[in-house]
Amino acid sequence: MAKKMKWHKVLDDVKDLPEGRVMSANAEHQVLCLTHFEGKISALDNRCPHQGGPLGEGSIENGLLRCPWHGWDYHPCTGLAPGYDDGVETFLTKVEDGAVFVGIEEEAPHEATISDLMAETMVNWGVTKVFGMVGHSNLGFADAMRRQEEQGKLNFYGIRHEGAASFAASAYGKLTGKPAACFAIAGPGSTNMFTGLWDAKVDRAPILALTGQVATQVIGTGNFQEVDLVKAFGAVAEFNHATQSSSKHAELMGTAIKHAILKRDVSHLTFPDEVQELPVPENASPGTPDGRMTPLQIAPPQESLDEAITLFKKSKKPAIIVGHGARFNMPAIIEFAESINAPVMTTFKAKGQIADNHPLGCGVLGRSGTPIASWFMNEADMLCVFGASFSNHTGITDHIPTIQIDFDPLALSKFHKIDVPVWGEISVTVDLLKKGLSGKTDTVDRRDEVAKRWAIWKSEKAKRLLEDQGKGVSSIAVFDAMNKLTPANAVICADVGNNAYSLGRYFETKEHTFLMSGYLGSIGFAFPAAMGAWAAVGDSRPIIAVAGDGGFCQYLAELTTAVKYKMPIKLILLNNSELGKISKEQRAGEFDVWATELHNPNFSDYANSCGALGIRVESKDDLADAMKQVIAHDGPAMLEVMTDVGLI
Known part of the structure; x- marks a missing residue:
């Protein structure tokens, strides 16, 4: 069945295209080169078949339309290349009431691509915020995200520098514990994201990096903007793969996001240009996280828990220090602190995880800290540290008996020996400590002392304000x-x-x-x-x-x-x-x-x-x-x- 012709107005006034001139125009997704030659308005495919040059930016010289990129000639009306058997497609034109119309066959319905499959999988896994820049080597995947956004399933934020995209996605991960994506073209667009990706990596924030890539066949040949992105991202990405035509595409996207969430790290997928617009393989369907993620509420080993409880029972003046890793568990930690009368201070990165006006809140430790926090830390006879690393910037002392609790066993005793390292999910561990210590501690209530120290510090701040x-x-x-x-x-x-x-x-x-x-x-x-x-x-x-x-x-x-x-x-x-x-x-x-x-x-x-x-x-x-x-x-x-x- 012949396709239906559809007429598109491409020029309001034929006078805007003088004799002997050319210009570009759009009719739906078809880009056209309009010509005015020997009194006739013609429409040609805008793309030169040799290097893709935009013919509408060319010129008519000696009766021929010359490609602006490499000088190939075509007849301005027929699109034929004199002396050769190639040329460019032409389209019907008509002029009505001074306006120019071009006849284009109605477009066929969109055929789902590999990019569509992977973008839908990404959304199904909960990655719905993307920061990035659209460019020549990521257009196929960008178009797939556009379709997701039109369905209300995704938000894309076009930034001005790819470094800002990765910082924004890193911050999203720190705030929510869930990954957002940053998106860039091949070469410099991708390398611009490195700083924000490293920020996410070292602060244990989940993040998904998506990069366009030049065609696979020219990688390693010195092609324009060609960088081996799998190699380049090797140091920063925990999961790092190039999408291929034969990949299990939904599975690949799901695995990348799963690594980002569970490892709290960087996942990177790159999309070679020739892969992005391939049709979806037969029987392939978008992936979901259903049945693919395990609960993470892991209890600590009983031996470690017993050692921690024993140390707490001996303590008269325990203090609690929280790091950024405890940010999603603060209600349970604060309730525990209240039950044992323990002052609570934070690392700088964990500022605000307990309010400064809480009766046990002591502010920030370290270089950006308050004298309240450092005073109570050094007055304590035992420290319990949740989700902090003991790096030199945290300001946590190493000469007081210490319990360290973290979900990551490699973070335990990372910089020096800890008296009682406890590996377990923080909220579960806090609950077990609270139950194990209920009615079994004899601690000093420090609330009045906390208030006194805050009054001293506020008096000092008032002096500095002058x-x-x-x-x-x-x-x-x-x-x-x-x-x-x-x-x-x-x-x-x-x-x-x-x-x-x-x-x-x-x-x-x-x-x-x-x-x-x-x-x-x-x-x-x-x-x-x-x-x-x-x-x-x-x-x-x-x-x-x-x-x-x-x-x-x-x-x-x-x-x-x-x-x-x-x-x-x-x-x-x-x-x-x-x-x-x-x-x-x-x-x-x-x-x-x-x-x-x-x-x-x-x-x-x-x-x-x-x-x-x-x-x-x-x-x-x-x-x-x-x-x-x-x-x-x-x-x-x-x-x-x-x-x-x-x-x-």
Whole structure:
């Protein structure tokens, strides 16, 4: 049966295509080259059959249409190549009321591709948020994701730099415990994602990296944008495979996501160009996680549990330290702490996992910490550590009898000998400890002491708040204002630098959740992470990014992404025109301060030019009103505070 012809208007006015000129036009998915030659309007396939050059960008020379890429000639009306037996397809044209129409046969229904099969499998496994950039080597898979998005099953966020995509996906994984995907083209697009992928890897956040790839036959030949991505991702990806025409495609995608979830690590799949648009193999169907995942509530060995209970029974002043690995188990841990009168402190990466106004909450340990946390740690006669690694940045002492509890046996006693290492899922282990210790402890109630120490620290902060060297607003003033004005349930994404140290030290948590680049410590994390956080929680919680001028400049173009997708992210930007943390380290190392000064734009003007709200503050007196306006704004907004690099 002959296909039905459908006419498409491709030019409103024939006068817009003068005699002897060519132009490109679209009719549904068909790209056309329109020509006006010898008084006739013609339509040819826009793609030159030799190298794919766009004929509509060419020109008519000596009566022939010349391809702009390699100079092959075609007749402007017939599409034939003089002297050769090849040419390009032509289409019917007509002019009505001065407009140009082209007749195209109705398109056949879409035939499902391998990319469709794998994208649907990805969605079935719960990966529904993708951050990335569409380009020439990932178009087939991108089109499959478009179809999933049109069905309401997936959200794709087109970013401005692939590093921001991987940071956003990393933050999503840290916040939810579930993977999001980052997506890039072959070569530089894929390598741009490495920093965010390493951030996810070292902080144990599940993440899925999807990359386009040049055709398999040219890998290793020096082809344009050709990088062996399986080799390149070998160090960062726990699961790392190239999709082939003969792969079990649904199984491959499901296995990649399963590794990301269970290993809390990076999974990478790359899609060679020739594979993406192949039809789905016969009898293949999308995969699901049904029956493919085991419950993870693993109890600890009885021997370890008994040793921990024995140590707790001996203790008069136990203290609990929680790391980022305990973030999904905090209600049970806090209830346990209350039952044994144990003060609770956190690593910096775990800031906010217990509120600072909780009667047993002691704030953050370590370099970004409070004197309250360090005091109670060193006064304790026993420590119980949940989900923390004991790296040198955590600030956890190694000279007090310690129980360490973690889901990962390799994390136990990683840096030094632990008195009682306990391997088990944290919520199960806490429940068993609570039952085993019920009515069997004799601990000192430290609540009054916690309140006393907080009063001392708040008095000290009030004194520091008065400091003014006439060189800008102090960091403590910024975070004092945030303490009063930040919504109690906000997700706060912190960057790296002095801004982060001040945040850890001065900001008092309530129901907040904090995200940061922990072990990698990558500058530039905060704003892309805020995009990932928003993708996770939507408008149900406020999203605030805290960054210095050095960090924000790394991905400042992503402000346009936030505007495009109406992400109501609020950025608190501390601008001191310096990489202040590095200057401080140079002085501490007895080096000259060098190459840390910055030349900055007016960031608030930049925000306004992007379509966000931007406000600049140069005086502490203006801080509160400006912060109120930024937080209340319906959409992305930036508060740029000109700060004193010496008052952190």
